[in-house]
Amino acid sequence: MDIKISFDCTNVNWDNVAKILKQVGMRHYAPHLHKKAFMNSYVTLFTYFDNQMIGFGRAISDGVYQAALYDIAVIPEYQNRGIGKIILRNIMDKLQGCNVILYASPGKEGFYIRHDFRRMKTGMANFINPDQKREMGFTD
Numbered sequence: 001m002d003i004k005i006s007f008d009c010t011n012v013n014w015d016n017v018a019k020i021l022k023q024v025g026m027r028h029y030a031p032h033l034h035k036k037a038f039m040n041s042y043v044t045l046f047t048y049f050d051n052q053m054i055g056f057g058r059a060i061s062d063g064v065y066q067a068a069l070y071d072i073a074v075i076p077e078y079q080n081r082g083i084g085k086i087i088l089r090n091i092m093d094k095l096q097g098c099n100v101i102l103y104a105s106p107g108k109e110g111f112y113i114r115h116d117f118r119r120m121k122t123g124m125a126n127f128i129n130p131d132q133k134r135e136m137g138f139t140d
């Protein structure tokens with residue numbers, strides 16, 4: 001598969017980003033908010049096949065020693081074909097020297113464990129919507 005990778009946020013179809021996040025069951029917002037979040041991120045990555053956006057991801061970081069991954073998603077038709085791995089590896093390459101954290105969608109931990117992530121024992125979160133996050137399985 002000839003997958004095109006782009007780190008560039010310009011000319012991204014943000015409606016599509018919101019649609020894909022919704023499609024894969026992740027938190028999604030109005031398209032202009034995704035644009036702002038990606039534009040304000042340290043690394044952004046989009047994957048395309050035949051000019052169709054099929055996946056993306058982003059990291060926020062201080063660029064020195066701390067980073068966090070968000071919005072890693074691959075459209076269902078292209079999952080389990082190595083695209084998630086491409087997204088993760090290319091973002092991680094830009095974060096060398098950083099401790100990288102994330103919170104996996106419940107059930108997706110295995111994907112990250114395969115890529116050398118380990119469960120955190122002291123991870124704490126102050127979520128905007130704590131009850132919902134608890135119900136979704138993110139917190140105690």
Ligand SMILES: CC(C)(COP(=O)(O)OP(=O)(O)OC[C@H]1O[C@@H](n2cnc3c(N)ncnc32)[C@H](O)[C@@H]1OP(=O)(O)O)[C@@H](O)C(=O)NCCC(=O)NCCS
Nearest residue numbers: 024072073074079080081082083084085104105108110111
């Ligand atoms: C999680 C996700 C990004 C993985 O992308 P993908 O393109 O399907 O993954 P890949 O095909 O690159 O898989 C890479 C490896 O991880 C493994 N893997 C993928 N999903 C997995 C899962 N849920 N549990 C365990 N292993 C998994 C694959 O078997 C593969 O292993 P291999 O290298 O030994 O062959 C994708 O399934 C997705 O978008 N899911 C919905 C959104 C989501 O939950 N995102 C994560 C938010 S934290």
